[in-house]
Amino acid sequence: MKKTFKKRVALLLAAALTLSVISVSPAQAARKKKADFDPNGTYHATLGIQTCTDLWLTHMGYYEKSQNSYYNTKNADKLMYKNKDTNKDTAAAGTLTNAEIAGNGTYTVKLEGLDSMNETDISQLHIATDIPLNDTVKFTDVKASINGKEILSFDEGVPENEDPYLQGGMVILLLNHWRAELVKEVAAKGLSETVESGYKLLNGTQDENVEITFTVSGFDYDNPDATAATETPATKNTSDSGDATDSSSSVPAVPVAIVVIIIAVIGIGIIIVRKKKK
Numbered sequence: 001m002k003k004t005f006k007k008r009v010a011l012l013l014a015a016a017l018t019l020s021v022i023s024v025s026p027a028q029a030a031r032k033k034k035a036d037f038d039p040n041g042t043y044h045a046t047l048g049i050q051t052c053t054d055l056w057l058t059h060m061g062y063y064e065k066s067q068n069s070y071y072n073t074k075n076a077d078k079l080m081y082k083n084k085d086t087n088k089d090t091a092a093a094g095t096l097t098n099a100e101i102a103g104n105g106t107y108t109v110k111l112e113g114l115d116s117m118n119e120t121d122i123s124q125l126h127i128a129t130d131i132p133l134n135d136t137v138k139f140t141d142v143k144a145s146i147n148g149k150e151i152l153s154f155d156e157g158v159p160e161n162e163d164p165y166l167q168g169g170m171v172i173l174l175l176n177h178w179r180a181e182l183v184k185e186v187a188a189k190g191l192s193e194t195v196e197s198g199y200k201l202l203n204g205t206q207d208e209n210v211e212i213t214f215t216v217s218g219f220d221y222d223n224p225d226a227t228a229a230t231e232t233p234a235t236k237n238t239s240d241s242g243d244a245t246d247s248s249s250s251v252p253a254v255p256v257a258i259v260v261i262i263i264a265v266i267g268i269g270i271i272i273v274r275k276k277k278k
Contacts, residue, residue, distance in 0.1 A: 037134035039220040043169070045129040046077070046098040047109040047212055051116065052123035052177070052197040053204075055081040057092050059111075061128035064168030071168070079114070092117065093206075101129065103219045105226025106141070110211040116202050123198035125175040126160070127212055130168055137218035139172045141228075145211045146201050152191055157214060158182060174212065175199060 046061035057079040062068035070076050077098065078091040094114035099107040109127060125144060131137055139157030143150055152174055160171035176182050177198045187193075194200045202208055215228070 035132050037132045037136060039136065039218065043101040043129060043131045044098060045101055045107060045109055045127050045131075047096060047111055047210065048124065048126040048128045048171070049079070049111065049122065049210060050124040051119035051121060051202070052195070053119045053121045055092075055117060055119055057081045057116070057119055059096065060124075060165075061126075062165060062168045062171070063128065063130035067165055067167060079111070094208075101131065101216055101223075101226075103221045103223035103226065104217045105223035106213060106215045106228040107226055108211060108213045110209065112209050113206075114202075114208040114210070115206045116204055116208050118204040120200050120202045120204040121195045121198050122175060122201050123177040125173075125210070125212075127157075127172040127174075127214060128168065129170045129172075131170045133166060133170060134218075137170065137216060139170075140215045140217065142172060142174065142212065142214040144174050145209075145213075147203065147209055151201060152186065152189060158185070172214065 044063070047059070048061040049057075049059055051057040058081065059077075059079045060068050063071060065071045068076075070078075070080065075089070075091060077096045079094055079096075080089050080091055082088070083090040092115060095112045097108075097110045097112065099109050101107060127139070127142070139159075140155060141153070142157045143153040145151065154174070157172040158174070160166055160173055165171055173179065173182055175186060175198065177193065183193060191199065213228070216226075
């Protein structure tokens with residue numbers, strides 16, 4: 001009887017173990033492993049922005065569905081807001097231009113021709129990418145311009161550090177009302193919050209433009225087409241530079257030689273006179 005009982009218990013345990021393996025294995029197989037960064041790969045970036053005056057026009061641009069319900073939909077590259085009359089998600093007029101990050105280089109993401117519909121305040125501004133999280137890729141020389149005027153720049157990009165917003169890839173922050181340390185850093189650069197939830201930076205009119213340029217490094221190859229706009233070199237003071245050059249190279253050689261000869265002759269004359277006196 002005891003042997004039979006033990007056999008039954010053993011069979012039940014074996015069955016339970018088999019069922020547990022069967023039930024876990026499909027789940028493990030279905031679980032997607034996050035891809036590693038490919039230094040020879042090609043990735044993408046988009047401009048993330050949110051206004052905060054009244055309508056809260058929003059384009060977060062995260063490359064992941066749980067944090068960006070518009071991802072991979074017809075509204076993925078539009079600024080959306082909740083229309084108060086219809087209570088429906090509505091697209092604001094404006095064109096978003098994304099960047100294909102194909103190697104080391106300087107890239108631009110932008111929003112052009114925005115009808116901001118009286119929205120003047122911005123609570124968030126960032127670069128969203130689908131580059132897997134890694135310690136290799138660096139973002140430097142990050143600059144934001146609004147309506148042709150540079151408003152902010154970072155020598156080194158400020159990475160997003162809150163996990164929910166990083167499921168789709170690396171994110172670089174420029175403005176975010178809900179990141180106290182970033183608000184302080186931006187204020188130290190001369191741009192302080194001027195409204196309850198952010199910064200008054202838009203005009204509230206039609207045809208507004210927002211642009212972010214940034215340099216990416218960490219890939220195993222360079223993108224020859226991804227170069228920064230050529231800056232106009234500082235005007236040289238030709239008279240000053242000419243004077244400096246002349247002072248070192250245009251001193252007449254003949255007068256100097258004559259002076260040397262005269263000094264030598266005088267020295268020889270003094271020696272001869274001394275010898276005669278002796």
